[in-house]
Amino acid sequence: MSSALTNLLQTLRLGPLTPSIKSKPGSDLIMIEKTKAKLEVKLVPEITLEEVAHHDSYDDCWIVIYDRVYDVTHFLREHPGGDDVIMDHAGRDATIAFHGTGHSRHAVEQMRQFLIGELPAAQRIFRTSKHRILSSGIPE
Numbered sequence: 001m002s003s004a005l006t007n008l009l010q011t012l013r014l015g016p017l018t019p020s021i022k023s024k025p026g027s028d029l030i031m032i033e034k035t036k037a038k039l040e041v042k043l044v045p046e047i048t049l050e051e052v053a054h055h056d057s058y059d060d061c062w063i064v065i066y067d068r069v070y071d072v073t074h075f076l077r078e079h080p081g082g083d084d085v086i087m088d089h090a091g092r093d094a095t096i097a098f099h100g101t102g103h104s105r106h107a108v109e110q111m112r113q114f115l116i117g118e119l120p121a122a123q124r125i126f127r128t129s130k131h132r133i134l135s136s137g138i139p140e
């Protein structure tokens with residue numbers, strides 16, 4: 001762990017991370033792990049809506065959810081809700097459909113592995129250029 005992260009956690013009075021210790025529900029370690037997860041910001045390239053629109057087929061399927069771009073080509077066949085509902089939004093914004101389905105936290109976590117980019121600031125609806133979330137209920 002970098003000393004900068006150690007210092008930050010100590011400043012937050014969370015103490016140093018101890019990866020070998022298993023966290024128990026309700027323990028401080030859970031808080032430390034959540035803080036650590038928030039600090040791990042994945043840097044992804046900017047991808048415009050125009051570029052996303054080129055990826056609208058079964059063999060090459062990108063969608064936009066909450067201003068982030070996901071390549072779901074290999075997930076289509078595994079999607080519990082079926083491939084057709086995602087294909088309806090291939091190459092386009094699927095936020096309302098995704099949100100309207102009421103996906104579980106598991107689904108939101110699973111989505112992360114397909115992240116390939118985010119919209120440029122001028123095309124974002126939900127997040128500002130500094131990644132501040134503009135509405136509640138949007139996954140970080």
Ligand code: HEM
Nearest residue numbers: 070072080081085086094097098101103104106107110111
């Ligand atoms: C990367 C994007 C997506 C991921 C990772 C994902 C994941 C999942 C998962 C794990 C489920 C099982 C139920 C749950 O845990 O919530 C599910 C169900 C479902 N999803 Fe998605 N999904 C994605 C995108 C979409 C989109 C764009 C739509 C568009 C409408 C959609 C529609 C549905 C529907 C209709 C169900 C079935 C709900 C039910 O039968 O109760 N999903 N999805």
